[in-house]
Amino acid sequence: MDNFTYFNPTRLFFGKGEENHVGDRVRRLGCKKVLVHYGSASAVKSGLIYRVTSSLERAGITAVSLGGVRPNPRSGLVHEGIELCRKEEVDFILAVGGGSVIDSAKAIALGVPYKGDFWDFFEGKAFPSSALPVGTILTIAASGSESSPVTVITREDGMFKRPYSSDRIRPVLSILNPELTFSLPPLPTAGGATDIMSHVLERYFTNTKGVELTDRLCESILLTVKNELPLALKDPEDYDRRANLMLAGTMAHNDICGIGREQDWATHALAHELSARYDAPHGATLAVVFPAWMEYVMDHDVNRFAQIAVRVWGCDMDYQHPDITARYGIRAFRAFLKMVGMPTSFAGIRAREDDIPELLDQLQIGNSTIGSFVKLDRNDCEKIYKLACREPYNDL
Amino acid sequence: MDNFTYFNPTRLFFGKGEENHVGDRVRRLGCKKVLVHYGSASAVKSGLIYRVTSSLERAGITAVSLGGVRPNPRSGLVHEGIELCRKEEVDFILAVGGGSVIDSAKAIALGVPYKGDFWDFFEGKAFPSSALPVGTILTIAASGSESSPVTVITREDGMFKRPYSSDRIRPVLSILNPELTFSLPPLPTAGGATDIMSHVLERYFTNTKGVELTDRLCESILLTVKNELPLALKDPEDYDRRANLMLAGTMAHNDICGIGREQDWATHALAHELSARYDAPHGATLAVVFPAWMEYVMDHDVNRFAQIAVRVWGCDMDYQHPDITARYGIRAFRAFLKMVGMPTSFAGIRAREDDIPELLDQLQIGNSTIGSFVKLDRNDCEKIYKLACREPYNDL
Numbered sequence: 103m104d105n106f107t108y109f110n111p112t113r114l115f116f117g118k119g120e121e122n123h124v125g126d127r128v129r130r131l132g133c134k135k136v137l138v139h140y141g142s143a144s145a146v147k148s149g150l151i152y153r154v155t156s157s158l159e160r161a162g163i164t165a166v167s168l169g170g171v172r173p174n175p176r177s178g179l180v181h182e183g184i185e186l187c188r189k190e191e192v193d194f195i196l197a198v199g200g201g202s203v204i205d206s207a208k209a210i211a212l213g214v215p216y217k218g219d220f221w222d223f224f225e226g227k228a229f230p231s232s233a234l235p236v237g238t239i240l241t242i243a244a245s246g247s248e249s250s251p252v253t254v255i256t257r258e259d260g261m262f263k264r265p266y267s268s269d270r271i272r273p274v275l276s277i278l279n280p281e282l283t284f285s286l287p288p289l290p291t292a293g294g295a296t297d298i299m300s301h302v303l304e305r306y307f308t309n310t311k312g313v314e315l316t317d318r319l320c321e322s323i324l325l326t327v328k329n330e331l332p333l334a335l336k337d338p339e340d341y342d343r344r345a346n347l348m349l350a351g352t353m354a355h356n357d358i359c360g361i362g363r364e365q366d367w368a369t370h371a372l373a374h375e376l377s378a379r380y381d382a383p384h385g386a387t388l389a390v391v392f393p394a395w396m397e398y399v400m401d402h403d404v405n406r407f408a409q410i411a412v413r414v415w416g417c418d419m420d421y422q423h424p425d426i427t428a429r430y431g432i433r434a435f436r437a438f439l440k441m442v443g444m445p446t447s448f449a450g451i452r453a454r455e456d457d458i459p460e461l462l463d464q465l466q467i468g469n470s471t472i473g474s475f476v477k478l479d480r481n482d483c484e485k486i487y488k489l490a491c492r493e494p495y496n497d498l
Numbered sequence: 499m500d501n502f503t504y505f506n507p508t509r510l511f512f513g514k515g516e517e518n519h520v521g522d523r524v525r526r527l528g529c530k531k532v533l534v535h536y537g538s539a540s541a542v543k544s545g546l547i548y549r550v551t552s553s554l555e556r557a558g559i560t561a562v563s564l565g566g567v568r569p570n571p572r573s574g575l576v577h578e579g580i581e582l583c584r585k586e587e588v589d590f591i592l593a594v595g596g597g598s599v600i601d602s603a604k605a606i607a608l609g610v611p612y613k614g615d616f617w618d619f620f621e622g623k624a625f626p627s628s629a630l631p632v633g634t635i636l637t638i639a640a641s642g643s644e645s646s647p648v649t650v651i652t653r654e655d656g657m658f659k660r661p662y663s664s665d666r667i668r669p670v671l672s673i674l675n676p677e678l679t680f681s682l683p684p685l686p687t688a689g690g691a692t693d694i695m696s697h698v699l700e701r702y703f704t705n706t707k708g709v710e711l712t713d714r715l716c717e718s719i720l721l722t723v724k725n726e727l728p729l730a731l732k733d734p735e736d737y738d739r740r741a742n743l744m745l746a747g748t749m750a751h752n753d754i755c756g757i758g759r760e761q762d763w764a765t766h767a768l769a770h771e772l773s774a775r776y777d778a779p780h781g782a783t784l785a786v787v788f789p790a791w792m793e794y795v796m797d798h799d800v801n802r803f804a805q806i807a808v809r810v811w812g813c814d815m816d817y818q819h820p821d822i823t824a825r826y827g828i829r830a831f832r833a834f835l836k837m838v839g840m841p842t843s844f845a846g847i848r849a850r851e852d853d854i855p856e857l858l859d860q861l862q863i864g865n866s867t868i869g870s871f872v873k874l875d876r877n878d879c880e881k882i883y884k885l886a887c888r889e890p891y892n893d894l
Contacts (some may be wrong), residue, residue, distance in 0.1 A: 152573065
């Protein structure tokens, strides 16, 4: 196990009706003027935004609204939010939505007190010395952004996504009411769950030895999603299934599964470029790339792939041929993704094999590599994208 | 799943050599005078206290020392610590040791700014409005006190233990170096691991439905202890085994396994009285009481006991007779405890069946009950203590 530090001070308020107390929660932090940041009009139509602003008003807090965040949130709206916060002298940003809204809120929080362009942070040209406090009211179990220090923004001139991480933008409070996910259609529900699994898998595949506990914590979350997602799809208003998915989403990305071990994250990089180019949902691009990545790198540590096959996918261990068990596990993962309605190849997200050279250019990998479990150069990435073009097949 | 709030801001610094940076860590909090609180002379002899005070001095921090904390920490030394801190104008308490030292430090931290007797808090006569900040350098994987809000103190006039919980005494930082546990003999190593398992089990046995994820997180920790403890006993200087046990200890009691569910804690209450009366190690008394409690309450939810038997103890599920699987699991747990050297009956801690009436009086249960999975009255507690008098047997 590697040395690590861990600090996660996000206050979680989890359960039915919790969003109705958001005014009190924000007032206790001493904040007075809130930017309510959200995505589509559905948050307004459902009455959620009204309930949130009512709660704020009851607590004597003024609310300013900015909607319109799209999946794969854009730098343009971030700039708009920064200007609005400065003009209105906002002292707290409340994201009401999913990962895109939260990520957009985090980027605004970074930009408000900074004199330059917030994108400087994403390019390593500057480090933030402060940020506005961010709170969240989560409406989809997926990104884990509600208690993570990470934001991912798509820059419009060029359409490429970049992540940025800083403890300064870790939400100070997050309100998680599983009921708010009842109305979520099957596809985003499954896409969110794929994102959750991917956050775990990026941590699971590691070269660090002696990480028994975090391996098992990872497996706990994967097993939970495996068991709860199909039942949540069957009955979208099953509170407990939704609750377990929502909590799984937070645990998958608050890094309790990743402490003390090398993490990979190559798949996220490969998937980000697909999302940015085709404006495809994050979960869908991960479903396309992850099994292909697994196939490509499996031989690097067959026993680890056999372990997940047995412990998560319920495969029998073939002690004489662990590679067969390992491949069974990847096949079971792909079958699960298909069962819950996810695409598992380029065609499913309208991506084209011919675009691969451009996708590789977008990656800006140069002579460098991505990933850590296996370091991938441009050539490796090309092969993985090509594997992701095929429909799943059955050879073991 | 029940509604819950979760907030755990303890900063963890985990890994080799971390204790040598404690001075910097404390200085960054703006503190200037530290009470270094510890237990036996071995912490001094091993050079640990010297390394800690050296690190503090290098950071320009003055250290005052108070050793002598015993297992089942006493109120007398807490009073002494409070006086010393006031006299020396200490602004930070650093516990160097295990759960007893940390709990003693927490009680001192509560008492320093309070005009009355700190015991008032334990009896619900007062609520703390402030406390000194507490940090820890952990030397045994066991109590989880390094990131919990709980302290348990034994009052000397009467020899009874009482817990107290407040976010004000949750450590602001905890330094966890698994190497510091290399010198720990087999018995306290196994006793600590029993404590870890017990913290999980008190949360695992719940009547709350729909808690799939936290069930599996609990099982992760139990599986880790089951697999790592025997190997740590075989090779006490196996860093990774020690590291997994240490991290398991923190995770078992930082409440990520207990959120959103009713918890039990009857076994801890029953075991506390044994510890207080016979001055027996906490882990040993838990090993004596837990299997007896399980046997007594098993029929309340046979399937939950079958679940742990299958998922943790590797039993085959008898689908026609889940009660047989459930009993196998309890037997496997007891066999594990014996294997790692724990006592599993009254005789092993020199407790006497004849004392049971007095133990029940100590419990001060009156007409009330303890526990939540099954509410136990005085009569139930008597039966559990009596079950704990027997040596393990083999009937299924």
